[in-house]
Amino acid sequence: MFIYRARVFDTPSDPFAGGALRSDSDVAIVVDDGQIIARTDFAAAAAKHSDAEVVDLRAGVLIPGLIDTHVHYPQVRAIGYLGMPLLDWLDHCALPEETKLGDEAYASAVAGDFLTGLTSAGTTSAMVFGSHFASAMDTFFSQAAEVGLRITSGLVTSDRILPEPLLTSVEKSVSESQGLIDRWHGQGRLRYAVTPRFSFSAGQELLAAGGQLVADNPGIWVTSHLNENRDEVAGVAEMFPEALDYLDTYDRAGLLNRRTILAHNVHPSDRELARMAEVGAASAHCPTSNSNLASGFFPLRRHIETGVRVALGSDVGAGTGFSLLKEGVQAYFMQQLDPSGGLPLTSAHLLHLATAAGAQALELSDEVGDLSVGKRFDAAYIAPAEGQPLAVGLEHASSDEDALAKIFAMGTPADIARVWVDGEPVKG
Numbered sequence: 001m002f003i004y005r006a007r008v009f010d011t012p013s014d015p016f017a018g019g020a021l022r023s024d025s026d027v028a029i030v031v032d033d034g035q036i037i038a039r040t041d042f043a044a045a046a047a048k049h050s051d052a053e054v055v056d057l058r059a060g061v062l063i064p065g066l067i068d069t070h071v072h073y074p075q076v077r078a079i080g081y082l083g084m085p086l087l088d089w090l091d092h093c094a095l096p097e098e099t100k101l102g103d104e105a106y107a108s109a110v111a112g113d114f115l116t117g118l119t120s121a122g123t124t125s126a127m128v129f130g131s132h133f134a135s136a137m138d139t140f141f142s143q144a145a146e147v148g149l150r151i152t153s154g155l156v157t158s159d160r161i162l163p164e165p166l167l168t169s170v171e172k173s174v175s176e177s178q179g180l181i182d183r184w185h186g187q188g189r190l191r192y193a194v195t196p197r198f199s200f201s202a203g204q205e206l207l208a209a210g211g212q213l214v215a216d217n218p219g220i221w222v223t224s225h226l227n228e229n230r231d232e233v234a235g236v237a238e239m240f241p242e243a244l245d246y247l248d249t250y251d252r253a254g255l256l257n258r259r260t261i262l263a264h265n266v267h268p269s270d271r272e273l274a275r276m277a278e279v280g281a282a283s284a285h286c287p288t289s290n291s292n293l294a295s296g297f298f299p300l301r302r303h304i305e306t307g308v309r310v311a312l313g314s315d316v317g318a319g320t321g322f323s324l325l326k327e328g329v330q331a332y333f334m335q336q337l338d339p340s341g342g343l344p345l346t347s348a349h350l351l352h353l354a355t356a357a358g359a360q361a362l363e364l365s366d367e368v369g370d371l372s373v374g375k376r377f378d379a380a381y382i383a384p385a386e387g388q389p390l391a392v393g394l395e396h397a398s399s400d401e402d403a404l405a406k407i408f409a410m411g412t413p414a415d416i417a418r419v420w421v422d423g424e425p426v427k428g
């Protein structure tokens with residue numbers, strides 16, 4: 001048993017629905033077998049649990065583990081290419097790298113790089129866009145299980161437009177996907193997601209085969225891309241003349257439900273937003289990627305007003321790194337700049353988007369997303385080195401909301417000293 005004595009920030013009540021930051025300057029979180037069994041003042045906790053090991057974290061700030069709802073495992077080595085729109089970026093940067101994962105040794109090294117990227121950044125749960133190669137997915141799931149993160153992921157499927165090594169057939173995609181589901185879905189903290197790359201590179205039969213997998217395997221997830229770039233949206237409309245819109249290409253294939261997370265949705269129609277709200281599908285908002293590829297301004301206000309769930313994604317490697325602190329502040333920047341009128345965000349909104357909202361999108365709210373009694377202890381400890389600007393900022397912050405804003409403005413993975421999943425350390 002452990003007592004974590006800390007300054008704690010979390011958002012159990014949604015700031016988008018009138019909630020506010022919950023901040024405690026000195027509170028004891030009692031963790032037994034990975035679960036938070038008490039959250040109280042230190043004297044009471046120490047008296048009641050005299051056998052517990054006390055971990056003093058008052059030099060920094062403890063937050064819930066960060067949750068990344070869109071991040072590509074095969075693209076960790078493709079981060080940092082600048083200056084191209086989506087379809088050029090895929091052709092020149094992402095897809096050549098992704099073809100290399102057909103080599104098992106290469107895929108194994110990339111999986112290690114990728115998982116280190118997540119844990120370093122304080123990410124404890126993620127919807128991970130997988131590889132086109134089943135062998136690379138086995139390697140990834142196996143390493144993810146060893147590290148211990150809460151990972152939902154699956155084989156990426158495409159049967160047109162992409163380079164030949166990345167293409168599959170309906171039959172092959174079904175047999176490989178079912179094998180991966182049988183081997184990995186529900187193993188420890190792992191879950192499977194049917195993952196067509198996007199309708200732009202997946203024909204109707206391939207999409208429908210994914211929908212059949214969802215019907216045959218209750219509880220599995222779906223993830224893909226939606227409405228990222230205007231050329232892509234126009235291309236999909238041309239390829240699927242019978243579909244109502246881009247979202248409908250997934251919907252009519254049986255891929256749209258409460259366990260569906262769609263990345264980007266920068267250019268949605270009102271019908272698409274209403275349909276996502278109706279079925280409970282979530283958008284993964286990836287602001288550094290949207291900025292890097294000049295995809296556009298994410299219509300956060302329209303999502304919130306329509307009741308569509310939104311969480312943050314880093315979209316490595318079009319995004320510029322694994323830090324959800326950076327994604328949070330970039331989301332804030334883009335809402336500030338949106339010429340059509342963005343939604344003003346406070347630091348509490350940013351923390352919510354990076355933690356509790358991700359837990360909701362991944363249907364993990366009963367377990368993680370905040371540091372309340374009954375939750376699993378997934379947490380990140382932010383402790384900048386003494387004298388660094390973030391440490392100075394935290395010391396002189398005018399309020400807890402201000403301190404949290406400084407964490408988003410200045411925090412980097414180097415400031416995240418320790419990370420736990422289920423009470424087990426995964427960093428530090």
Ligand SMILES: [Zn+2]
Nearest residue numbers: 072225263315
């Ligand atoms: Zn993506």
